[in-house]
Amino acid sequence: MGQNIINSFGQPEVLRAYANNVKDIFKTAYNAQNNLSFSGGSEKSTFRLALGNTEETYVIDNNKLIRNNLTFSGNTQVTDKLNVGANITYTNTTSERTMQGNNLSNPFFRGYFTPRSYNLTGLPFENATGQQLYAGGEDNPYWTIKNNTYNDKVNRILANFNAKYDFASWLNADFKIGTDFYNLNSAGFDQIGNRGSGNVAGSTNIGGLVESATNVHNLNSYFTLNATKKFGDFTLSGALGNEFNNNYSFQSTVTGINLVVPGFANLSNAVTYNPSSFITNTKLFGVFADAVIEYRNFLSVNFKARNDWSSTLSPANNSIFYPAVSGSFVLTEAFPGLKSGNKINLIKFRASLGEVGKGAPAYSTDSYFNRAVASDGFGPNIVFPFNGNAGFELSDVAGNAALTPEFTREFAFGTEMAFFNNRLSIDASFYERKTRNVILSVPVSPASGVTNVLQNAGKLSTRGVELAVSGTPIKSRNFSWDLGVNYTQFVSKVDELAPGVTNIFLGGFTTPNIRLVAGDEYGQIYGNAYQRNANGQMLINPATGLPLPTAGVEKIGNPNPDFTMGITNTFSYKNFSMYVLLDIREGGDQYSRNIADIQRNGVGAETAEFPRFQSDNVTQTTPYVYQGVYASGPNAGQPNVTGVTSQAYYGNTGKYVAAEGFIYDTSWFRVREVSLSYRLSSKVLDKTPFKQFEIGAFGRNLFLSAPNYPHFDPEQNALGISNAQGLEFNSLPNTRTVGVNLKVVL
Template sequence: SGLMLGLLRTPPTFDNANGATDPSDPSAYLNADGTQRNYRAGGGYDNPYWTINMNPFTDEVNRVFGYTKFDWSPVDNLLISYRYGIDQYSDVRKQIISLNSRTFPGGSITDEIYSIKEQNHDLTVQYSTDLGPIGANFLGGMNVNDRDRKYVSTYGSGLVLPNFYNMSNAQSQFAYEGLTGRRIFGVYGEAQLDYEDWAFLTLTARRDQASTFGDVATPIIYPSASLSLILTDMLDIKSDFLSFAKLRMSSAQVGSEPPFASNATYFNQAGVGSGWINGISFPYLGATGFTQSNVLGNPDLRPEYTITNEVGAELGLFENKLNVDVTLYQQTSQDLIVAVPVAGSSGFTSTFLNAGTMTNTGVEVQLNANLVKTDDFTWDAGMTFTRNRNVVETLADGVDVIGLPWGFFGANQRLVEGEAYGTLYGDDWARDEQGNALVDGNGYPIYSSTEVVVGDPNPDYLMGISTAASYKNWSFNMLWDIRQGGDIWNGTRGALYYFGTHIDTDMHPSGAARGETFVWEDVVMGNTGVYAPGTTDADGNDISGQPNTTPVLNDIDSYALGPLSGFTGASRPFIEDGSWVRLRNIGVNYKFNADALSGTKLKGLSVGVSGRNIFLRTPYRGVDPETNLSGATNSQGADYFNMPNTMGVIFNLKANL
């Protein structure tokens, strides 16, 4: 029932809209008898117009957040504060699958309610004093953080009446309720020292205790230290050219607790099914049922720690009209808490372990320039540059590879020693020692079932270019977002090769139209490959190792039965460059002056319009390379019928009373 499945897998000879120009016109997706109209006469995939009209998904979020704070200063320079903050929201979702849909022909309804509440209590004591040329500020405190989550869902299948989407219309119903809670209690302290306003030293320490460790009293320790020197004041070197110079360095350790219920083996509501067809869920026929989780609990988990060392410099030039900020960093994450596979004979599929060490090394550069400044007009510009290199240094003993959340028949992401986080693995062609693909006597590459590294989803670098200008009451801003590198597995293209709906199957990139011949070329090496050992020509001559010159036919057999599609061949040909240049945001605002508001109760009024994702340029041949098959997770670099990204236009009105 996926929108992109029905849209892209439909042959171009079938008009999903049936000539209709209104996407809500029933003639596009309904036959005269009320059944679904699609290219497989009701089979295959849902007509995309059926999906948007008959299988709606609604999502309503209500959120309330705020805080209150009390301060008390019993003596000079001593401040005692208490702060309470709360963030609470509910997310109510409803998914409807109508009768005659392909996923569930009998129809279904899913009602979900998420209730999330986070509370923070902070009690701090702060004392400030001067010790001659040294200024000192000391702070100590305690924090209690509570996070509670409740999830309730009801699923009903077998709808009796069409177009009546109430749970009472379902012949069978299944309910589920999940509760999670987590509390962290922490104490912390901070000391800030400054010497004559040009040398600054900050020392911090924090100790947390998390409920997710269970009864084991495992503390999480956060020490940090930072030192900064304002060189222009320290050395008295300020000039018209050098307005400001600052050198800074820091070292910090932060920790994180394990996921909820990862330290113990728990039970779930029982259910049996393959994931492709309707299964059996309990309660069933009046009987309740629970099954042991397939995740083995680990009571010996330790905190995951990340140690970051930084050194940086800030420069202000030409009376601070040009500002430069450069940071070099090295980050080591150790005792990574990840789910690792275990032997199936254990009765479990995975367990959480402190399974490795990972490093990140990089540089961040930020430039800001005041290009023009007059009484009526200002113009500023800025640029950011980030380059990061990531390496999985070690994995736990006995663990050779860790798979990340998404894995597919074409490609998957892994943690492997010596490789970058989330390196893409997949199938490739058989190759000789020089890396050339091996081709058979028919001109087709030979498939190798050995999975190898096929890509790295991590970008070479990221850039941002911004500009902002104002003229009297008008203001304008624009932000360009640039990503260089980062591989993506275009599983959509691979699947469409198989179905014959991709433009390449009609007109191959070599120029061969459907029914014409072309010589296959390896996208990795940029050549036609070489004949495999033992290959002979029509005269019986051994042509092993010679360049492939045998033409193949651009027809259905090459893709649906041969090795040229993502379903029947290797995944490496479908790895693409995910670079982009996009106009992330552009906006204009107008602020009314005081004279225009005279006679009203308004203290300020402004109106504006902005656009997001207005322009995109990318070599990637799928949808926006910013989209991700697994959503907002640490896994990236996968496109398998992903929904396109959105372009937005926002109108805003701001009034101050």
């Protein structure tokens, strides 16, 4: 520091550290929620009208969400036998955001890795014509926040109607029908000069935009005929019914590449267009029967059977039948003497065995042709029609008319217990779940013309325990403490894959990725690793002192946790109430590209652990020595003693050379939520126009301890909410929230 240099703008500058050059990208966001409701009714009818508004921003500019919703619900007793009701909710949501994910237009992609010597907030990010001024290969964070945008608008209607008719005191019919309709319009814009193609593939430098309209209409109807009869100590209940689902979606998308006028977000501004549309329509019809036999108040047996017919399977295989049986025994009702003295209030045992079947994804039984696209992997894609010539190509994934339903069978047993006048409650269960005929996309030889084919290709199993303990350790006239603990532990395994299939890709990249491998736990992390000898010692290149990577990929991590636990505490003192939610996770691995990049770029604190130069300010220090043995040469097999510089240790040919180097344990302890509220007493409320008046403050994500996961919150997943967990690639950071709330009832 203190050196006179010429910066990337060709201007003289004194080299110094800008401590907050990255922190200043962030700002304080806000979330405001307002809700208003009215309710009323008569002896035979009730209604409720509710209005809601939410406005929310994020911790960087140009990220905003506005949501308005209106809900009406009503119910009326038309006759002594007929009751009808309805519920309608309309929601309008508009949002805008910056780029996300693993692309060079994500403001965090560069923001995290900017060296402290670069005055990110003080230097201009664009010239007078709007071209970005930045020496890196990524977009300047401020330039991409301003120029690369995405926004959408959603109108959604959820409506349902229900009617119940009592034929007799023991027999009734119940009918429900509901619809979910929404329209989504979205638009993404990549400015000319962008470096990340955040919205449109191939728009780097030349710009692009995309407009999409999606319409979804889901319809569901449900009819049951219910009967209940008592015969002495026995009570028999039964139900017969059917269910119908119709799910329809239509999406139309137009992308434009190579913009003419900078900043003009209109499709007419693009030189090349690529329109596409998709329609998905699936139907399911099911019939079911349910019978319950109860003896007194302590023994119950429930039998269920259901048959569905799914449009996603061929006519020969579209029938899906699955039964279930469950039972419970209440020991304290069978032997009432156990409850004397209120030391034992409840002891109940339960068990169940059942199956659930489901069809395939839409259009899985046939193979389809898609619009052809030609690309060399570097330049813009050539999309057909091209120069007046049409072109289609077979989809990479082949359909399979022989697909059969996927079934999951589960056996579970558990117990519920309550003691000491219900001040201590325990709910424990064990379950074993086995899934067969799992429908997976199985890799095949590209010589076949496709890369994958859908098959019933596997068997999965899961064993787990769930434990919930709640109690009131302290209870006095003015103070009480309610405590709850939820514990979950499970192991999921891939028992079998299709013959000849060694693994199945679930998601990710060439390295790392998430795979299913027969005989191993579900969804393991695979990637290139450091070469090791038979004793597990890392092999070191004798010429450089750096580790050698494997040529292929191997298992490098297990994302599944050993257990998770939640602890709730509610403290009440007079009219004050305090709620504390603690969240614990033990075990589970994750690959972090963020940590990899801040170390590779030298901005992690650990990369400055040792001085860069020796006392002569010329010779670089070599403080790092990889723990391993030489891979070859006269000292092959001998311990490595070759020191390397910090730059070499964390650089592309050092730790970064293998994905294994950035597998971290995601164990954490966090204070998920804390809230404090005060409610006016009824004595005070009697002197006001209010029926209820409550004011409070809350905080979320207030504290995190992840001792084995530096710099970032491990609660991230690059692949979103999916079955592929364990990869973190430039995800948006979690935020800490503090706020106040007010609840008034007139």
